[in-house]
């Protein structure tokens with residue numbers, strides 16, 4: 535870092551150019567690896583004491599590294615960002631990521647819906663092997679370096695020893711999104727860019743708050759709706775929903791979250807439709823309910839006739855305005871509601887709780903090589919860019935692929951500049 539720093543000091547004849555990578559998440563560490571393999575002198579900076587905190591957290595519930603579905607379908611998962619991400623995803627596709635993990639001693643398997651996981655399930659064995667490789671290639675790591683933007687063309691960092699600056703030959707920013715700030719990614723980097731270069735951060739793959747009172751939320755906390763079908767705006771998903779103190783969460787809801795989030799922003803609320811008995815059609819449920827003695831309590835009739843659990847009964851009976859009153863004596867009316875119960879959602883959960891972040895650095899602030907148009911030699915990759923995708927391995931894959939593409943572009947740019 536100082537003038538005597540062997541990595542970032544001015545290159546001497548015969549030395550390769552120096553690259554600063556800021557952000558030691560998967561995007562930054564993968565770019566660092568590619569750059570070091572290309573013979574560049576690389577130093578990775580991060581504000582945290584240890585690298586890849588969010589990547590390690592991603593492994594806590596099974597590291598879904600990528601997805602083995604056909605590439606064209608895979609690319610569609612990025613919605614409007616497909617066009618800008620496609621070259622990077624094709625240059626380093628899911629199969630290449632899997633092979634790379636396997637070459638680092640982490641065999642992978644393909645699970646349901648094409649999801650690819652390392653057999654170890656956790657991120658730590660892969661990260662350890664990766665860091666060993668970086669060290670062997672001479673990549674250096676500067677922890678506790680909080681990037682503070684630029685002073686002219688120098689990078690500024692706050693460190694425990696005070697502020698330091700450096701002038702690498704090229705820089706990669708891989709600063710992540712704006713959720714799970716305790717793991718290092720808080721989106722504060724946005725203040726070093728002009729507003730026109732940014733799209734506002736929004737939660738993605740997030741839970742939502744139903745329009746329930748606080749008392750109701752506390753009563754529901756811990757409830758799980760098992761294997762329900764969710765419908766919103768023409769899209770359908772299936773799986774488990776969990777009610778927490780903060781709202782309702784779960785993979786099938788995350789998959790709908792961009793649509794629901796945008797509908798709430800537009801209309802103030804969104805009605806999510808739940809099929810509480812996806813295995814039975816409406817007529818079959820009505821017939822079963824009709825066979826239960828009418829003298830039984832409503833809870834018993836719903837349990838015996840439709841096998842509804844207490845959390846499912848609570849959602850069914852909460853009812854919301856557009857559906858009007860429920861005729862609980864009428865099996866047909868109950869069956870109709872069971873197949874299309876309404877949950878009114880009024881806000882996404884806070885951004886910091888989201889699995890990922892929409893918004894960030896706009897692609898039109900970058901050229902096709904991920905280089906900032908107004909800062910030659912400064913590149914960006916990973917979740918800090920303005921794209922979003924569902925869970926299922928698409929998030930990490932785009933971080934690796936953009937890290938790979940930015941590293942190749944940095945090397946080419948340095949070659950041209952030398």
Ligand SMILES: Cc1cc2nc3c(=O)[nH]c(=O)nc-3n(C[C@H](O)[C@H](O)[C@H](O)COP(=O)(O)OP(=O)(O)OC[C@H]3O[C@@H](n4cnc5c(N)ncnc54)[C@H](O)[C@@H]3O)c2cc1C
Nearest residue numbers: 557559560561581592598681709710718719916917929930
């Ligand atoms: C609970 C959870 C589970 C997940 N599971 C999966 C999964 O199974 N599959 C999947 O595909 N995705 C998953 N994700 C998402 C995935 O982890 C992220 O998309 C990915 O880590 C983003 O990589 P990145 O390198 O762009 O940024 P990050 O991993 O966020 O890394 C950015 C780095 O930059 C550093 N930084 C930020 N600002 C500064 C600054 N000013 N100065 C210095 N350093 C700074 C941070 O400390 C951090 O180390 C999960 C996320 C969460 C929260």
